[in-house]
Amino acid sequence: MATITRRQLLGAGGALGATALLSACGSTDPAGSEQAITIWSSLSDEQQNDYFRKHFAEAYSGKYPVLFSPKAAGTIDRLTQTALAAGSGPSMIGTPGPSSFVSSYWSAGYLADLGPYEQRYGWAEKFASWALAASEVEGKLVTLPGSYETMVFYSNPATLDKLGLTVPTTREEFENFCTEVKGQGYIPLAAGKADYKGANEWFASLGLNHGAGPEAVYSALQGETKWTDPVFVDAIDRMASYFKKGWFGGAVDLYFTTNFPTLYEQLASGKAAGMLSGTWDFPNFGAYFGKAAGNDATWDWTTVPSLGNGVPPVVWDLAIGGSVGISTNFQDTAAAADYLNFLTTDLKTIIASVEDMNFAPSPIRIAAADFSAKADKRTVRLYSELSAAKSIGYTTWTFFPQQTETYMIDYFENVITGQLSAKAYCEGIQSRFSREKAEGRVPTAPKPGGGLS
Template identity: 45%
Template sequence: MSAPLSRRRFLQLTGIAAAGATALTACGSGSGASANQITFWDSFASKDIEKYFQQHFVDGYNKSAAGQKALKVHMTVKQVDTLDRLTQTAVASGSGPDLIATTGPAQTLNYVGNGNLLPLDAYAEKLGWQDAFLPWALEAGRVGGKLYSVPAQLETMSVFYNPATLKEHGWKPPTTRAEFEDLCKDAKDKGIVPVGAGNAEWKAATEWHVTWVWNTFAGPQALYEALTGKRRWTDPVFVDAIDLLKTWFDKGWFGGSTDRYFTNKFTTLYEQLASGKAALDFSGSWTFSEIGPYFGKSAGNDATWDWAPLPSLSSSVPAGVQPLSIGTAYSINKDCKHPAQAAEALDYFAADPGRQLGYLSSTGMAPAPVTMTANDFPKSIDPRIKRQYLQLSEAKDIGYTTWTFWPPKSDTYVFEQMEKVLTGSLTPKDYCAGLDRLFQQELKAGKRPPLPAPKGA
């Protein structure tokens, strides 16, 4: 079963559409496990990002000491909307790339279950990955006690806003439910969309709102208990959170109305935030690679943007919970002819903080969850981006994103069936009951990705 596209894959796709670019085609002829090169498939939001990755990762490795004494890496660029399907088909037939990029731990489970991947434990020990990556992120790649994937993108969710809009109306980034609801009421009364939101281009965007509301209302501890089978999704704390979200939609706080939510495009949401027509936008750190063109001189305005931690929606949950997300993970094909050299390339692609943060600074693309300090960031990086990743690397109040820690079918259920809740054809209680039935089946079948504890990430 194919997992849904990751946030990264989606934003790459919308980035291409926004730029008016045509679909990317293969940049080389390599296709599949080879005896004389290390093959790798990927896709990119723009030619600029593709060029950066080619120069600093692929060419960089090939020119490095490790690359000089080993086989060269050859990258083939695929279309964004076909990469996952093509990779799965090729791997199943024994001709896939040596380095496999999946959309995170949930999808990796599918490859593991089919016997497509090599365990990476020996390479992890040799290359020092225990020290290179944040502990929770590396552990998320373990299945049955063995390491099968290395995390390649670190994401979370935050509140994005235009400081000038908030200052003009006397608002501040909300830290409590009361502050959030007061801001939404005032914005609605003034004809301003309280929360810019929409899923016209990406139906799974609905799970972003389920994710942040569950994390800030039910809280990480309750989610951890449910994800480990110690609490049911029918628990009132989850039902009440969905009911609250539905109530907010009914009031027109998200996207202007429920009907408009289903037709709003992401370009519209960014433009509303920049122009002051929307107050807040609950989104992920992938936004850093997308928001820039809508603010400042390049957009013909003097608007700026910033972000704030998620508010608390319950007295039992602290403000600032950071839901953890792995947007992409790397694995090694079991048919790889030179796995040790593939591991060296994987290490070069994901484990060096300087290289990862240079990529973040230059393109806005999320870095791997590597151990990082303030001194690792390049001087040129946007301080707003630096602030988020420093906080995320030191996070203690961690939460859980549905697309990283829910089993694949349960994740799909979260956003597909939530649309029925928003339109009134499914009650919050029945929604949670349906999720519980499906989740228990997947949990019993071992389909839930590895899970870090809610404290001490």
């Protein structure tokens, strides 16, 4: 389906991320003819906007028509919060994942309980169980997952051939890879947060899941161990050391000033040997690689290398890219639930959007056989391998409570600049997490090794 996701927040294009925000529909449409469900979203360009309008808004045939209105990525959350507080705003509240704003919206009384509709639409059979569990607050299903994603290692095969290198799979290979690339005068990994401060949490998540390992992260999420344990301090300190060596973005100061289009250009032109980012970038490469960009560059992806002792060689960083719930300010909850079901579970529409626009699907049950022959083989491989994943990691924007996530975003950059030690950073995580854990605000996480069933 489509919701306000990481990819929209970066102005990057959207995994089925367009559902974003359905605004208050107790009013009439612009023509004054009838009530309507209005969608706000922040897709990256007119092509994506037009596609979503046609296939996810106008194609819906329910009680109310659906009107689509693009909004700026930088202001959509603030606009939503202001409108909700005024008693209007989005009828379907979108957030960048279950840990972002959801618990606050629920506590404030803005989100409707979706439990009465779960059996009606068979959501337990349609969605992966982990995704529905992570969408609960205080035992109530209050949002549906709009898209799912993972972190991967991107590369330009021609660049790797030129440098005589292969994609690393272990910590030793990763460190040798970055040392060699840096030594030859190239950027080891394209990286930058100028367009989106939240990029910081991608690397914090990678450090924890691939440096400390999913078993350790899961234990801390359950409150069985603390985030101040040496395994986490060492993992964050190691990731920070990689930044200080200039492996991410070329230098720490460049990481702060480099925007996303520059990252894609660096990978396509061969200035950078690789890039660690999310699968939300699939739709963004078209303008930089191949015929549309006027070059013969290609890109590929593989899993993120292990960065710690005892960490499985393959860990899939599990993430919900966007969550959508129904506002209590909207009076017809049943009608909104019907549209939400279409938006997140209509397999034909969703698969077509993946093939046509590289939108990311919601975490419904998808098999390789669901795709047509025209589908990008890299995309089919992604969802085939991801659906079969056994060793999973836990991203901050899906499995960490909101205040803890915000702290991790805001203060990670202080660690890579040397203003804050990894130990102090982990102490800050623990102090916030323990409080939110006691308040019941930690999303439900599946057990490591259990796969994505």
